Amino acid sequence: MSVEQPAGNFISRVAVEFARNVRQATNGQLNIRVHPNSTLYRRPEVKAAVTRGDIQLGDVFMSALGNEDPIFELDSLPFLASDYEQARKLWAVSREAVERRLLADGMRLVYAVPWPAQSLFSNRPLRTVEDVRDLRFRSYNPTISRLAHLLHARPTTINTEDVPQAFREGLVDIMLTSSATGMDLRVWDFVSHFYDVRAFIPKNIVIVNERAFQRLPVAQRRALLHAGERAERAGWELSWALTGYQTRMLARRGMTVVQDIDPQLRRELTEVGQQITEEWLARAGEEHAQIIEAYLDEPPR
Known part of the structure; x- marks a missing residue:
């Protein structure tokens, strides 16, 4: 699994916990190795690598895909959704369209984590x-x-x-x-x-190659998606909690x-x-x- 952020970033930490939960839920039968800090692929390369099956999972900054479809830009329209309540609402009404668009390219959405406001x-x-x-x-x-x-x-x-x-x-x-x-x-x-x-509050999305996903036993597929749900909940909570703290830290620096x-x-x-x-x-x-x-x-x- 390719992740762009450094290991200490909260999005990388969520990814590591996601992989741990998958491993535990499958009794070690499904192992996901998280590679942070773009050590596998840089941002522009990740989606294509997942599509080809070079890697099975990747963490992608969603709006960076805006040239492929306007739906991917939706969370980055300035001042449309600029607090977490608005961002959750926007994601609730747009998630299904994002999922359909990814499936058309042979990928499945696993979870999404918001960044603090830009x-x-x-x-x-x-x-x-x-x-x-x-x-x-x-x-x-x-x-x-x-x-x-x-x-x-x-x-x-x-x-x-x-x-x-x-x-x-x-x-x-x-x-x-x-x-x-x-x-x-x-x-x-x-x-x-x-x-x-x-x-605005943009999101990173974790995607899995659909062919690789369908090759998994049903129990492992369920475990992966359930771990994704947990990761998404944790990611939203952590992003919100970090916002004020990080702003204060910038001032202290x-x-x-x-x-x-x-x-x-x-x-x-x-x-x-x-x-x-x-x-x-x-x-x-x-x-x-x-x-x-x-x-x-x-x-x-």
């Missing part, structure tokens, strides 16, 4: 969106690239493990990512400001942490987010648009 890390103060103009904006999916364009910044695709060097070499000036990633990367060594804008966001900056960012959502609706098709409608109409679950 916020801005910058090497300079920000008061309005004009302060973002012409900055090199780290991108990791099509939505972030579009966000950067609308902010008149310059999107630059950088894998997570390459971020510190990119900042030090002046290839990146600003990025939108979680406090968890900030802790993993020790961002205080190369970035000065953290703006807790909480733009000497970063300027801004939680009272300037109203003008928040308003301008929200307007850009609304435009991105409208563009997504225009190209997503009626079926995906109905998911947004269900999200906006349904009470939280």
Whole structure:
């Protein structure tokens, strides 16, 4: 099982516990070896590796698949779902569509874990969106690239493990990512400001090759899916619990942490987010648009 994050990251820890639960439930008959820190495959390669069967399971940042289908971008539309209650609600109405899309490519969804909300890390103060103009904006999916364009910044695709060097070499000036990633990367060594804008809560999904899954005995299939349910519950709880703690830790490391966001900056960012959502609706098709409608109409679950 390929996992992008370092071993100490909470998503990697959830994966290790998932593998342990599978092993225990099958009396050691089904063993999953977790390989963290992209030691098997880097982010762009994982889904294809699972599809081919080179590896049986992989942990994938869902919105990085946005070029394949708009459904994968849904959790990364800025300010559509920016707290955990909203994120749970959005996942509840969109999960079935994600599962169908993955199965069409020969993969099965096992579980999903949310990141803490994505916020801005910058090497300079920000008061309005004009302060973002012409900055090199780290991108990791099509939505972030579009966000950067609308902010008149310059999107630059950088894998997570390459971020510190990119900042030090002046290839990146600003990025939108979680406090968890900030802790993993020790961002205080190369970035000065953290703006807790909480733009959206994206997810990592764990996928299994469907052919490999179907070859398992029925009892092992059930054990794997049950362990996935446990992993998803644990991942959501852990992500939520870590959010405030990690923000405090960034401040203790000497970063300027801004939680009272300037109203003008928040308003301008929200307007850009609304435009991105409208563009997504225009190209997503009626079926995906109905998911947004269900999200906006349904009470939280």
